Amino acid sequence: MSTTTSYSTAKDGAAQDGTARHVADSHDLIRVHGARENNLKDVTVAIPKRRLTVFTGVSGSGKSSLVFSTIAAESQRMINETYSAFVQGFMPRMDRPDVDVLDGLTTAIVVGQERLGANPRSTVGTVTDANAMLRILFSRLGQPHIGSPQAFSFNVGSISGAGAVTIERGGRTVKERREFSVTGGMCPRCEGTGRISDIDLTQLYDDTKSMNEGPFTIPGWGSDGWYGRIYRDSGFFPPDKPIRDFTKRELDALLYKEPTRIKAEGINVTYEGLIPKLQKSMLSKDREAMQPHIRAFVDRAVTFATCPECEGTRLTEAARSSKIAGISIADACAMEIRDLAKWVRGLDEPSAAPLLASLQHTLDSFVEIGLGYLSLDRPSGSLSGGEAQRTKLIRHLGSSLTDVTYVFDEPTTGLHPHDVTRMNDLLLRLRDKGNTVLVVEHEPETIAIADHVVDLGPGAGTAGGHVCFEGTVDGLRASGTVTGRHLDDRAALKESVRTPTGHLEIRGARTHNLRDVDVDIPLGVLVVVTGVAGSGKSSLLHGSIPRDAGVVAVDQTPIRGSRRSNPATYTGLLDPIRKAFAKANGVKPALFSSNSEGACPACGGAGLIFTELGFMETVSTVCEECEGKRFQASVLEYRLGEGDDARDISEVLAMPVAEAAEFFGAGAARTPAAHAILTRLADVGLGYLTLGQPLTTLSGGERQRLKLATHMAEKGGIYVLDEPTTGLHLADVEQLLGLLDRLVDSGKSVIVIEHHQSVMAHADWIIDLGPGAGHDGGRVVFEGTPAELVAARSTLTGEHLADYVGA
Missing domain, CATH: 1.20.1580.10 (ABC transporter ATPase  like domain)
Known part of the structure; x- marks a missing residue:
């Protein structure tokens, strides 16, 4: 490792002062002064160039806001400005980050965890x-x-x-x-998709109903929705006639009619038959990238088969x-x-x-880079976040560019401990070619190779956004910050394990690289499925466990959301809140939606006014009419609760989850449905998030846990979780283990795909796949307790776990 430039380090877990560290040559630094993106509180840092800097801190502490939303975003925006005004007109517009000074930037190449796209033609x-x-x-x-x-x-x-x-x-x-x-x-035959589909019409509508009665069973196609109204007013069939009584011509118009301009409710719109409409709106998208309820519908309604031609x-x-x-x-x-x-x-x-x-x-x-087990015909949408990130890295490995800033978002995500060393070597190689490497990371083995560390916190959300420490890894270890205290954490093997209440039999599993795998998965306990990336873990669980009513699967597909989406809308929390406000005030629930009747007329419920300035950056200003509250003034007069505790809808959406749980848990505002959702959000460690915080500002780890909290509401006896530690700080893993224990102790069976060794050590039973990846994997190489795996040291996982627990 190259010699580190000397920096003064913080004392007592806090930065010494609010100024950038003094170094003789300022050209060797990226200087950030007064950064305020998202939850950053006037952050000032000096990042050494041509070094490997790791940014640490609990999930939601501001790491991504500093690295991606400030440094990388401004670098990319300034590069875009070097193009002519004509070319900029065709490029995505980027706002300048909220920061006072950004000096010493170089060209930034972002290698993030975003999926490679949902296009089924993409491989x-x-x-x-x-x-x-x-x-x-x-x-x-x-x-x-x-x-x-x-x-x-x-x-x-x-x-x-x-x-x-x-x-x-x-x-x-x-x-x-x-x-x-x-x-x-x-x-x-298949138009280049490799598969053909057959649609079950009984899953699209109830043929005993007419258009007036709302026959569609397609998500989002209710009788009051836009699609339902278009079909009802199309004029191609009587709106009060049951579908089962349609003539052949009427049924053909319902199912197959080509795009035709019609007038519905006085508006010119395009009508299209159900089948082509669904082909374009749902079936042309990659299944893995669909929202859970859309995917469930597609699984019910569509049968896919390999194209015979x-x-x-x-x-x-x-x-x-x-x-x-x-x-x-x-x-x-x-x-x-x-x-x-x-x-x-x-x-x-x-x-x-x-x-x-x-x-x-x-x-x-x-x-x-450890992806030799993939094939070129593998759909890109089926790659995990970690696989997608490493795939993007490939085009940079042989690049002759130097003095570039490479920005990585948790590059060890999805990596077995055996593969982390290989990723570390790649990061060091990029640095040693003369590049600046910035890494957001929780993995201790990757933090350990850093030349420089910036630790943010001390907490998450509004409790974060400060630089708690800058300096060397040894300095971090002695700093007393949350990260420093947990850097050398090692979980111990459990003294006793639970006894299974039964078994889930899997026989002859052959999905992807699995080789006729027979395995009995214990029920009523915490089972961890391990193995190197590509060994067959996801194939075994997601491809072999039946998705019936008793199985709740939380995979790694990203959650979707615009800047209008927030935890309240995503989890369904807003519905009981709106109903509670409506009941308490004797008005309609729609008034309490900023996307509906209650929206501020000036900003349309966005809270901001966006002004387009041609090829220059779009300017956003707080709406003067609603002062950013997003609702009409008359709506804010309605309150929920009694006396000094009463709140309007904007004040409720500004509450952190933990505060809202208290508000809706007792007193005049007591709303059991809302309280249950809020409790689940707090259980997964999101008590600091505000209900109305845009999803676009959430970190990857926060989004993962938000999805987990939502799935916890589903009725099921078996939970299948895919790497739930993704994006979690070392200090947060203990809370996750507590949540998994509570699920098991409540009578659930929890099966987890995981690489994190503390989760392995905490398991009641381990199923290890391998021994390698691709055609070198696909077999069960170990079944037993963590203690037995450590004692045997017969697999790569066993060797690493033994070293981890000090056995």
């Missing part, structure tokens, strides 16, 4: 350009030769026709009609017939990438040497 190969290189390779070397690279693309169909072109002839411009033909590789490869027969050394492009994309890398390395074709070298580098980068 690992398409998002990394590996597919593009393969298509060129097969168009040059494949036999028989079938055409250009697009002949191997499952996103390009074969079309022909004629059109007018404008050309110069004899000094004048003329138009000519010319024939054209495009030969693409898209399978015509292309056998799931997405490609035409011609594209599959062209081969290199006996391998088609479909075969190549289906290989594990590490096997594909070996195959490419064996190709000796001087005419394609530069292409082969570039493809080889990309494939080797996958292997180097």
Whole structure:
């Protein structure tokens, strides 16, 4: 590790003063002065360039606000401003962060945990350009030769026709009609998706009802909703006639009619049959990225099957017939990438040497970063957050750029302890090439390699936003901050484990890389499923456990939300609150929604006025009419509660969860439905969040726990959780373990996919998959108690857990 520049460190867990640290050469620093994004409270820091700086602190302390919303955002905004005004008109507009001074910025490359997109046509190969290189390779070397690279693309169909072109002839411009033909590789049967679908009409509507009676059972299609009203007023069928009595023509109009302009409730709108409408609005999206209730509907209503014509490869027969050394492009994309890398390395074709070298580098980068078990045909939407982040990193590994600022959001997410060392090596390599590396992280092993640490806190939300410590890792350890105190935490093995109340049998599991796995999962206890990334953990639980009424699954799909979405709307908390206000004041519940009748007319319920200034940044100002409260003045006159404790709706939405739980738990404002939701939010450690805080300002860990709190309301005997420690500070893991214990002690069965060793040590039973990833995994390599796993040391997990607990 390179030598660290010396900095003065904070005493008693707090920064010495509010000024940036003095260093002889200010060009070697990124200086932030007076940062106030989200919950930051005039934060001032000096970050050394060409060093590895790790930002620590509890979830919600302000790490992402400082690193992503301030430093990285301003770097990207300033780069955008170097383009012409014309080009900027086509680029996303970015507001300047709320900060007084930002000096010493360099070009920022953000490698975050955002999913790679929900487009079902997007694969690992398409998002990394590996597919593009393969298509060129097969168009040059494949036999028989079938055409250009697009002949191997499952996103390009074969079309022909004629059109007018404008050309110069004899000094004048003329138009000519010319024939054209495009030969693409898209399978015509499945249109390049690799699967076909069949829709169960009984899941779309109740055919005993008429349009007036609201027949649709599709989420969001109620009789009072926009879709319900369009179909009712379409004029293509009588609104009071039950669907089962429709004529053939009327039923065809309901199900299949092509887009047609109609007038509904005096408004010109486009009517479209149910089937094509659902194909576009729901079925064209990746299932893994859908909201839970939409996904549940799709699972009920749609049956998916592998396309029989292309056998799931997405490609035409011609594209599959062209081969290199006996391998088609479909075969190549289906290989594990590490096997594909070996195959490419064996190709000796001087005419394609530069292409082969570039493809080889990309494939080797996958292997180097621990993703060699993936295949290029893997849908990108199915990757975990950690896999997605590492996939984005691939294009930067061989870059010759230096003096770049790389920004990482918990790069160890989803990594087995065995793989963390490899990620640390990559971060250090980027630094040693002369780059500035900024990492938001909770993993002690990654914090340990930092040249410089910035610890934020001391708490979360309004209790955070301060720099508690700046300096070395040893200084952090001795600082007395929350992070410093917990940095060397080690959980002990439980002295006794619970006795199972039964078993969930899984037989012959073959999802993805699983090899006819037979396993009995104990019920009534805390079960942790472990193994390296790609060993088959998610395939075993999400692919083999039946999703019946008794199973509540909380996976890693991101929660959706605009700046109008907040914890109250996402969890359904706002509904009982609105009803409580309405009942107490004798008015309609809609008045207490800032997205409905109660919205401030000046800002439309946003609380802010946005002024567009062309290619310059959009200016947002607090609405003068409602002073940012989002509601009409008349609505704020209605109050809930008695005497001095009474609150209006804006004051309730400004409450932290913990305060709101007390407010709705007793007295005149007592609302059991609201109190139950608030209790669940507090149980997952979100007591500091305000009810009306925009979801867009929540950290990744906060969003994960918000989803967990929502799923806890579902009635089920088995909870399946996918890496619930994601985004959790070391100090918060203990609270999560307490929550898992409470779930089990209440009679639930809890099954957790997890890499965090304190969760492993706390388990009653461990199922370890492996021994490796991809085709080297897919087997159960250990079943038993954590103590037995530590004593055996027979697997990678066992070795790391033994070292962790000091056995």
